[in-house]
Amino acid sequence: MQTNLAPEYKNTADGQAAEAILRKCVHCGFCTATCPTYQLLGDELDGPRGRIYLMKQVLEGVAPTRKTQLHLDRCLTCRNCETTCPSGVDYGHLVDIGRKLVDAKVERPVGERALRWALKEGLTSPLFAPAMKMGQLVRGLLPQALKNKVPAPQNAGAWPTRTHARKVLMLAGCVQPAMMPNINSATARVLDAAGIQTVIAPQAGCCGAVKFHLNDHEGGKAQMRANIDAWWPHVQAASPDATNTVEAIIMNASGCGVTVKEYGHTLQDDPLYAAKAARISELTKDLSELLPELVATLRSVRPELVEGLTQKAPKLAFHPPCTLQHGQQLRGGVEKHLGELGFDVKISTNEAHLCCGSAGTYSVLNPDIAYQLRDRKLGNLSEMQPEVIVSANIGCITHLQSGTATPVRHWVEVLDEALGW
Numbered sequence: 001m002q003t004n005l006a007p008e009y010k011n012t013a014d015g016q017a018a019e020a021i022l023r024k025c026v027h028c029g030f031c032t033a034t035c036p037t038y039q040l041l042g043d044e045l046d047g048p049r050g051r052i053y054l055m056k057q058v059l060e061g062v063a064p065t066r067k068t069q070l071h072l073d074r075c076l077t078c079r080n081c082e083t084t085c086p087s088g089v090d091y092g093h094l095v096d097i098g099r100k101l102v103d104a105k106v107e108r109p110v111g112e113r114a115l116r117w118a119l120k121e122g123l124t125s126p127l128f129a130p131a132m133k134m135g136q137l138v139r140g141l142l143p144q145a146l147k148n149k150v151p152a153p154q155n156a157g158a159w160p161t162r163t164h165a166r167k168v169l170m171l172a173g174c175v176q177p178a179m180m181p182n183i184n185s186a187t188a189r190v191l192d193a194a195g196i197q198t199v200i201a202p203q204a205g206c207c208g209a210v211k212f213h214l215n216d217h218e219g220g221k222a223q224m225r226a227n228i229d230a231w232w233p234h235v236q237a238a239s240p241d242a243t244n245t246v247e248a249i250i251m252n253a254s255g256c257g258v259t260v261k262e263y264g265h266t267l268q269d270d271p272l273y274a275a276k277a278a279r280i281s282e283l284t285k286d287l288s289e290l291l292p293e294l295v296a297t298l299r300s301v302r303p304e305l306v307e308g309l310t311q312k313a314p315k316l317a318f319h320p321p322c323t324l325q326h327g328q329q330l331r332g333g334v335e336k337h338l339g340e341l342g343f344d345v346k347i348s349t350n351e352a353h354l355c356c357g358s359a360g361t362y363s364v365l366n367p368d369i370a371y372q373l374r375d376r377k378l379g380n381l382s383e384m385q386p387e388v389i390v391s392a393n394i395g396c397i398t399h400l401q402s403g404t405a406t407p408v409r410h411w412v413e414v415l416d417e418a419l420g421w
Helices: 013-022 030-034 036-041 048-059 066-073 080-084 091-105 110-122 128-137 182-193 209-213 217-235 254-260 274-283 287-301 303-312 322-327 333-340 367-382 394-401 411-418
Strands: 166-170 196-199 249-251 284-286 315-318 344-347 388-391 408-410
Touching (some): 013 048, 013 091, 030 048, 030 080, 048 066, 110 209, 166 182, 182 287, 182 411, 217 274, 249 254, 249 287, 254 284, 284 287, 287 333, 303 411, 333 411, 388 394, 394 408, 408 411
Parallel strands (some): 166 249, 249 284, 315 344, 315 388, 388 408
16 A cells, blocks of 8 residues: 655654555455454444555545544454454554544543543552452442443452472453452462462553553553563573573463563664563463463373363353454464363354454443444354353453353363362
């Protein structure tokens, strides 16, 4: 796609990055066929190709409008289009740039600004945990829309106390410890069973995704730098055999995982953090990437596990989050390796590639679309008649659970429970 950048963007980092991405697009429209919002709304401007045209116009000097902003807002940033695109268009980074440029020129109504501010500041605040606890105390009295965002209180269980020579860092996350603390403790217990110690740097907080995707790029980058500072002593130990050295940084929320894996890209122009950010991204792995090794170890040390699971494991349906299958390009691993342990786990043969509608803060900002996608996803999952639906991202888990009585859990919680502590 040929572009002619307006003078105000021609010599800027955003303009040059966007132009390089736009030039890869060949207008083929393959992306449209797999875009969730186009599937629902049938509007070319609510598909990747249409949004690319809108962003191209802005970069070439056309004044954006509220309509431009609306079509970009409706994008889930699920990145399904990237998986489909034969030309390798980096749409996810392009839409981040496009939203930033449009928001700089189109003022939002007061109500929208207030809600977006509350989300980016509230979800990442230390006050989120006590607020969630209070919400859980009165959960039964809450209106349904708010109740959907407040899961029932959860017992996290015990954190393992053994030490191991092998260590990994884990990001606790901003909302996960308050909403579903068992995901983190289950991760630590499963890794402990495989001889790996889980370390959490207390100073590490939100991965930066919430603020960054709500167009507070500088606020998101500040959180990324804070995490790098918190992790760096564990990454750059004084010597290779130092006791605090970690071999990887593990993410059990795929939304955080795709963000941290892109720290190197996001901070590439930061002279103080570019090299460190690239190293952090290099070390970051989704928890599912450890599954082949975990399976081998567990089958070795717990040979009775596989036989027992084959007899008693619940029937599982796996929903792969977009941030896992499209953002990180990790597909097939969870269901394959859990199956090797004896779990009966299936993935839907119908629209498994489509977003469930959670998409970070999207379900709050665009509830009508989000709930349509949720119900569509649950309809496809229910056809497999699972006893438990499993996923790999807290946003998907919370969103899906709001529409079904079938338990929705992180796959590591189900594995942890099967180990029979």
